[in-house]
Structure formats: C-alpha cells, structure tokens
Amino acid sequence: MSRFLAIVMILAAFLAGGNASAKESPAKLGIKPAGSDDAYFTLTLNPGDSKQLTVALTNLGPATMGARTYAADAYSLINGGFGVRLHDEPVEGTARWLEYPSETIDLESAATVTRTATLTVPSNTGPGEYIASLAIETAEPIPISDSGNAVVKQIVRQAIPVMITIPGERTPGLEIGDASYRLVADMPSVVFPVVNTGNVHLKPPGEFVLKDARGSEVSRLPITMGSVYAHDTTSAEIPLAQPLKPGQYTASLSLADSKESVQVSSGPRTFTVSDEQASTSQPVGSGSQRAPVKQATSAIPGWLLPALLGSVVTALVAAGVAFQLKRRE
Amino acid sequence: MGRWKGSRMKTWVAFATAVLLALAITAPALAINSVTQVITGGVMNAFVDDLTLPAITFSNTNQTNTGTLNLTADDSSGSTSGWSVTMQSSPFNYSGSNNGTNIPAANFSITSANPPVRVTGQAIDVTGGPKVPPTGATGTLDAARTVLHAEQNFGLGIYNQDIDVNLLIPGGSAIGTYTAFLTVTMTPV
Numbered sequence: 001m002s003r004f005l006a007i008v009m010i011l012a013a014f015l016a017g018g019n020a021s022a023k024e025s026p027a028k029l030g031i032k033p034a035g036s037d038d039a040y041f042t043l044t045l046n047p048g049d050s051k052q053l054t055v056a057l058t059n060l061g062p063a064t065m066g067a068r069t070y071a072a073d074a075y076s077l078i079n080g081g082f083g084v085r086l087h088d089e090p091v092e093g094t095a096r097w098l099e100y101p102s103e104t105i106d107l108e109s110a111a112t113v114t115r116t117a118t119l120t121v122p123s124n125t126g127p128g129e130y131i132a133s134l135a136i137e138t139a140e141p142i143p144i145s146d147s148g149n150a151v152v153k154q155i156v157r158q159a160i161p162v163m164i165t166i167p168g169e170r171t172p173g174l175e176i177g178d179a180s181y182r183l184v185a186d187m188p189s190v191v192f193p194v195v196n197t198g199n200v201h202l203k204p205p206g207e208f209v210l211k212d213a214r215g216s217e218v219s220r221l222p223i224t225m226g227s228v229y230a231h232d233t234t235s236a237e238i239p240l241a242q243p244l245k246p247g248q249y250t251a252s253l254s255l256a257d258s259k260e261s262v263q264v265s266s267g268p269r270t271f272t273v274s275d276e277q278a279s280t281s282q283p284v285g286s287g288s289q290r291a292p293v294k295q296a297t298s299a300i301p302g303w304l305l306p307a308l309l310g311s312v313v314t315a316l317v318a319a320g321v322a323f324q325l326k327r328r329e
Numbered sequence: 330m331g332r333w334k335g336s337r338m339k340t341w342v343a344f345a346t347a348v349l350l351a352l353a354i355t356a357p358a359l360a361i362n363s364v365t366q367v368i369t370g371g372v373m374n375a376f377v378d379d380l381t382l383p384a385i386t387f388s389n390t391n392q393t394n395t396g397t398l399n400l401t402a403d404d405s406s407g408s409t410s411g412w413s414v415t416m417q418s419s420p421f422n423y424s425g426s427n428n429g430t431n432i433p434a435a436n437f438s439i440t441s442a443n444p445p446v447r448v449t450g451q452a453i454d455v456t457g458g459p460k461v462p463p464t465g466a467t468g469t470l471d472a473a474r475t476v477l478h479a480e481q482n483f484g485l486g487i488y489n490q491d492i493d494v495n496l497l498i499p500g501g502s503a504i505g506t507y508t509a510f511l512t513v514t515m516t517p518v
Contacts, residue, residue: 023378023401023489030372030406037370039410039517060372060405079465081413081475082518141510144377149384150394150421150432150496151508156376159516184469186393186495187438224463226475227518239467 027156028060029067029107031136034114040160047166048123053098054116055160057136059107066139069115070102071095074131074161076196076234080203081226084133084159094132097121098162104139119162127168128199129230135159172260173198174228176236179251179269181244183277188243190291192236192253192266196228202262203227206255208238208291211268213248221291225255242293244273371405375414375477375515382496390500395440398492402445402459402477402515404484410517411458411481417512418470421496425505432498432507434471441493442466442476450486457483461490470494473514 033041034056041053059065073093077083085091087102100117107113117134141153177193190210196202203226210219221238228234236253249272254265382396402414418437423429442461447453453460458479466476477490 023376023399025374025376025401025403026378027376028372028374030374032370032406037408039406039408058372077415077465077473077475078468079462079475081415081462081465081478082516083415083473084514084516086417086512135514137512142376144380144398144511149506150382150498151506152377152380152382152418152511153508154377155510155512156374157512157514158373159514161516161518184435184438187440187468189468221464226462226465237465237468239464 025061025156026142026154027065027138029065029136029138029156029158030058030060031055031069031134031158031160032058033160041162043119043163044165044167045119045121047121047125050118050120052116053119053134053162054114055134056112056114057105057107058112059109062109064106064108066104067107067136068102068104068139069100069134069136071098071100071117072133072135072159074133074229076228076232077226078235078237079223079225080228080234082131082133082161084135084157087135087137094130094162094164097130097164098132098134100134119164121164121166125166126199127166128170129201130164130166131201131229132162132164133159134162170200170260171198172200172202172257172262174202174204174255174257174262174264176253176255176264176266179253179266179271181249181271181273181277182237183243186243188240190238190240190251190271192238192251192269193233194225194228194236194255195233196230198260198262199230200260201227201229202257202260204255204257204262204264206236206253208236209252210291210293211250212295213250215250218244218249218295219291219293223253223255238291240291240293242295243277244293245295246273246275246277248272368407370407373404373406373412373515373517375400375402375513377401377511377513380494382494385498387502387504388498388500392498392500394496394498396494396496398494400476400490400492400513401448401487402484402490403487404450404479404515405487406517407485408517409482409485411479412484413475413479413516413518414477415473415475415514415516416470416492417473417514419510421507421509423503423505423507425503427503427505429503429505429507432496432502434509435469436497436499437471437509438469438495438497439467439474439476439492440495443491443493445477445488445490448487448489450488451484453488454483456480459484459488470511473512 137157421432
C-alpha cells in the first residue's frame with residue numbers, strides 16, 4: 001500500500017513539474033465591480049444623473065504588493081480596440097465624470113478591499129455612447145530578467161471599461177483621412193487617420209487597396225478593426241510585407257459597420273515614397289498579417305512606358321518608310 | 330359493507346400516517362445533505378517573464394538589437410467576457426556618466442507577434458482565440474499595441490506568447506544603461 005502511495009506521489013510530482021511553461025506572475029492584481037459577476041460597468045444614465053460605482057481591488061499574489069488605482073480616459077487603439085491612458089497622462093475625456101482619486105495602497109496577499117467612484121454625467125451631455133476606465137497596477141515597476149544593458153521594467157496593469165449610454169438619437173458617422181507611408185525600424189506601413197464623427201461606438205471591418213503610379217495593383221488586404229469609440233480619432237495602420245520602392249502610389253481604404261449601417265471609403269489617396277524612405281528593401285518579420293506587396297523590379301514612372309512604346313513604334317515606322325524609299329530607288 | 334368501509338378508512342389513515350412519518354424522518358436528512366458550492370472569480374493577469382536583449386558595444390552607426398519577450402496571459406477571472414492584452418513602452422532613459430541622450434520609445438518595436446501556446450485551460454480556437462489580431466500587433470511601442478486577444482466565451486486559461494522585438498540604437502549612443510518601462514495591460518474587452 002505504501003509503495004502504491006509513493007508511486008502516486010511521484011507521478012503527481014512529475015505531472016506538476018511537466019507543466020513547466022506556467023510561469024509565476026510577479027503581480028496578480030485585479031479590479032472588478034464589487035458584488036457582481038460582471039467584468040466591467042455598463043450603465044444607462046441621463047444627463048445630470050449620478051451613480052456610485054464600487055470596485056473590488058484584489059491581490060492574489062503570494063506577498064503584499066504596492067498597488068496604484070486610478071480613473072483614466074479610454075481611447076481607440078491603433079486599428080481599434082480598448083485603450084487606457086497611463087496613470088501619468090492627463091484626464092481630459094469622459095474620465096472627468098468619475099470622482100475617483102488616484103491612490104497607492106499596500107494590498108496584502110489574498111486581500112480584497114473596495115473603493116467607490118462617483119460618476120456624474122454633466123447636465124449638458126448629448127445622447128450617445130461614452131467610455132472611461134478604472135485601473136489597478138503595480139505601484140513600482142518590476143524588472144524583467146535577462147534584459148541586458150538596455151533595461152526593461154514592466155508595470156503590470158488591469159483596467160476595466162465604464163461604458164455609459166445616454167438615451168436619445170443615435171447618429172453614427174465615420175471619416176477617413178489622407179494616406180501616408182511610414183518606415184519605422186525597417187517596418188513599412190500605410191496609415192490612414194480614422195475619425196468616429198458620430199455618437200455611437202463602431203467596429204468596422206474593411207479593405208485596403210494599394211496601386212502604383214501606373215495603376216497596377218500592388219497590394220490588397222482585408223482589414224479587421226476593433227472598436228472605434230464615439231467622438232474619437234485613431235488610425236488604421238496597414239503593415240506591408242516589404243518596403244515600397246520610390247515613386248507615387250494611390251491607396252484606398254473602405255470601412256463598413258453593418259450593425260450601425262455605416263459605410264465609408266477614403267477614395268484614392270495619393271502619397272509619395274522618397275528615396276530615403278525606400279533605403280531598405282528587405283522583407284520584414286512575420287507575425288500578424290501583412291499586406292503582400294507585388295512590385296516591379298524597378299519603379300518606372302507611369303508616363304515612361306507609353307513614351308518608350310511610342311518611340312519604338314515611331315522608329316519602326318520610320319525604318320519601314322526608309323526601307324520602302326530605298327527599294328523604289 | 331359498513332365494516333368493509335371502516336377497514337378501508339383505517340388502511341388509508343395508516344398509509345397517510347406512514348407517509349407523514351417518512352417525510353418527517355427524511356426531510357431533515359435531505360436538508361443536511363444539500364451542499365452549496367460558491368465559486369468566486371480570480372483575476373486577469375498578463376506579464377512578461379523574460380526578455381533577451383543582448384548587451385551591445387559602442388558604435389558610431391545605428392545598431393539594431395533584437396530580442397524576444399515572453400508574455401503570459403492568465404484569465405482566471407471566471408468571467409466569459411473575453412480579453413485583450415496591450416503593450417506600450419516609455420522612452421529608454423539614459424543613466425551613466427557620459428552625457429548620453431534617451432532613446433525614443435518609437436525606436437522600440439514589435440517585429441513579430443507569434444501565435445500563443447496554451448499552458449492550461451480552454452483550448453485555443455481559430456476564430457475565438459486567444460489569437461494575434463490580424464493587423465496592428467506589430468509596430469512601434471510608443472503607442473499601445475494589442476498583442477493578444479480572446480473573443481467572448483474564449484481564452485479561459487493560461488497562455489504563453491513569444492513576441493519578437495527590435496530596439497534601434499542610434500549611432501553614437503553613449504556608454505551606459507538605458508531603462509524603459511513597459512506597461513502590460515489586460516482588459517476584459
């Protein structure tokens with residue numbers, strides 16, 4: 001019997017040890033609505049309304065942890081999605097509706113404390129969707145191992161959205177600005193500003209098309225954007241599989257949110273790639289999707305090809321005429 | 330007939346008494362045997378546990394230092410909201426005695442966000458994730474980038490992800506130490 005137990009214990013230890021890739025977190029801080037199974041706040045309020053929001057702040061790490069909690073503006077990330085301003089960035093948006101002073105506390109292991117934020121909707125607020133955020137993070141940055149002499153320390157953060165709907169007319173709207181070419185750290189991309197001009201959040205997929213000066217298609221890629229929040233501006237950044245050669249290009253981006261019946265196209269937007277921007281032609285790394293690039297071996301200006309063709313035809317006609325004249329002689 | 334009726338009545342009374350007794354005996358037993366199990370949620374947590382950025386020597390020309398961040402994303406919240414992990418870097422601030430200048434955050438970039446690997450919990454789903462967003466995961470880290478995402482009802486587990494990074498060190502950067510703060514954020518949307 002004891003031999004059997006020993007075998008079971010050895011097997012259990014082996015199985016536990018086999019899960020080697022489960023790394024120990026340097027911080028396990030959490031924030032969520034207190035007394036609720038919801039992961040975040042979703043509220044419908046009228047202008048002038050006020051509501052108390054109580055959050056539970058938890059430390060599930062093995063030791064006491066210094067934690068900072070604060071209210072922050074939410075914004076649309078590049079290519080959409082829920083972004084949260086950092087603790088030292090100014091509060092200029094919907095987070096101003098939250099009375100929740102920034103605080104640093106020592107949270108004991110396995111402890112949960114509650115804090116209450118007071119949300120007040122300004123009386124002159126128009127109908128639509130709004131978003132802010134509440135966050136908790138490590139008060140002190142934590143070193144990451146093996147980062148050499150370029151030292152990187154991390155701030156481990158969890159943030160939850162506070163989504164507020166003010167009842168009334170919904171007026172969705174979207175605009176796309178001029179295209180530009182970026183080559184940063186050898187990574188090429190085409191970037192369009194995207195502005196949510198309406199009062200509802202949108203999540204628009206779409207398509208990107210790139211043509212060279214001759215009108216030949218260089219690249220085409222379906223785009224999936226995350227949330228672009230009402231009254232907010234972000235950018236659609238389309239990574240290219242390789243840098244563009246010097247010359248003029250035309251890019252277009254179309255986006256559509258079928259749920260909100262919004263459809264918009266940038267139309268053809270022209271930009272130029274300079275010699276300096278085209279200094280490298282190495283394909284960049286893999287990973288998330290990149291727009292494939294089909295380019296001619298040399299970037300010939302659009303007018304040059306017809307001109308060359310015309311010259312050849314003229315030369316042939318001239319040669320033919322000369323040959324005929326010579327034969328008659 | 331009357332005797333038969335009386336006997337039938339007695340039988341019914343006896344039967345009813347037996348049922349009542351049985352209920353009286355079993356009811357407390359049933360109450361004692363009922364068990365309530367409450368499961369409370371844990372937290373969502375994402376962190377980088379390793380980064381390899383080799384030390385480099387001084388140069389008058391630009392140098393590129395490449396490395397790999399190992400990210401762990403853990404959804405132990407018990408909710409089914411789905412989640413996202415973003416990363417954003419501060420500039421690399423110089424410390425040393427050679428009058429060096431800071432390296433901008435835009436010089437630190439993600440070149441590849443590799444598909445995640447499940448450590449434990451819910452299997453990875455092609456559609457629901459966790460997965461690398463189709464676009465936007467690669468690029469400069471002066472702005473927040475979503476590197477991993479799980480749709481609603483997916484990503485209930487622990488996942489590892491390798492993220493290849495690139496630090497462009499300007500030529501003539503002074504000898505010393507350059508320190509950056511990387512904010513790793515996990516959100517339930």
